[in-house]
Amino acid sequence: MIVDKSEIDGVLTVTPGIFEDYRGYYVETYNQHDYQAAGIAVPFVQDDISVSRRGVLRGLHGDAKTWKLISCLSGEIYLAVLDCRDCSPTKGAWQGFTISDRNRMQVLVPPGVANGHAILSERAIFHYKQSEYYDPGSQFTVKWNDPAHGIWWPLSDPILSQRDR
Numbered sequence: 001m002i003v004d005k006s007e008i009d010g011v012l013t014v015t016p017g018i019f020e021d022y023r024g025y026y027v028e029t030y031n032q033h034d035y036q037a038a039g040i041a042v043p044f045v046q047d048d049i050s051v052s053r054r055g056v057l058r059g060l061h062g063d064a065k066t067w068k069l070i071s072c073l074s075g076e077i078y079l080a081v082l083d084c085r086d087c088s089p090t091k092g093a094w095q096g097f098t099i100s101d102r103n104r105m106q107v108l109v110p111p112g113v114a115n116g117h118a119i120l121s122e123r124a125i126f127h128y129k130q131s132e133y134y135d136p137g138s139q140f141t142v143k144w145n146d147p148a149h150g151i152w153w154p155l156s157d158p159i160l161s162q163r164d165r
């Protein structure tokens with residue numbers, strides 16, 4: 001398991017071990033002991049998936065309390081994170097990651113950092129563990145193409161929910 005810092009304070013990338021053999025491969029996608037030993041001691045309480053087709057963009061969404069450990073179970077996803085924390089040394093900064101069922105990269109997103117993702121494959125399964133139970137009223141939304149943030153996306157005319165539009 002390889003844990004790296006990113007350009008955004010507190011956002012980490014985690015690459016679990018991939019055990020390949022002639023049948024395919026095996027991955028431990030989460031292990032409380034090992035993740036705590038790597039400094040990720042977040043008490044996750046809920047797992048979610050969303051399944052989307054090519055061209056869909058979900059987000060950017062965030063809240064002040066929830067940690068998320070994001071991964072791509074199937075397909076390929078472009079994930080953008082934006083630091084919305086007033087007291088962060090990287091306030092206003094964003095970073096993009098390509099996560100897929102090949103690189104198995106996971107991204108740990110702290111509270112106050114918004115995340116959004118765009119689907120690069122025909123279909124993709126976005127998965128995340130979260131540290132708080134779902135509370136839609138506590139979420140904030142950032143418009144994906146707000147010029148104030150200048151986030152780069154690999155698409156220009158995404159399929160969006162009413163909320164994200």
Ligand SMILES: Cc1cn([C@H]2C[C@H](O)[C@@H](COP(=O)(O)OP(=O)(O)O[C@H]3O[C@H](C)C(=O)[C@H](O)[C@H]3O)O2)c(=O)[nH]c1=O
Nearest residue numbers: 048050058059061062068115116117133134135139161
């Ligand atoms: C987040 C969530 C949603 N839902 C239900 C509520 C809605 O009827 C339906 C779709 O929810 P929403 O339109 O908010 O889903 P996304 O637009 O994909 O947003 C979610 O995925 C982005 C990328 C995020 O990271 C946010 O945490 C989350 O808001 O799922 C639940 O039942 N539980 C949940 O935890």
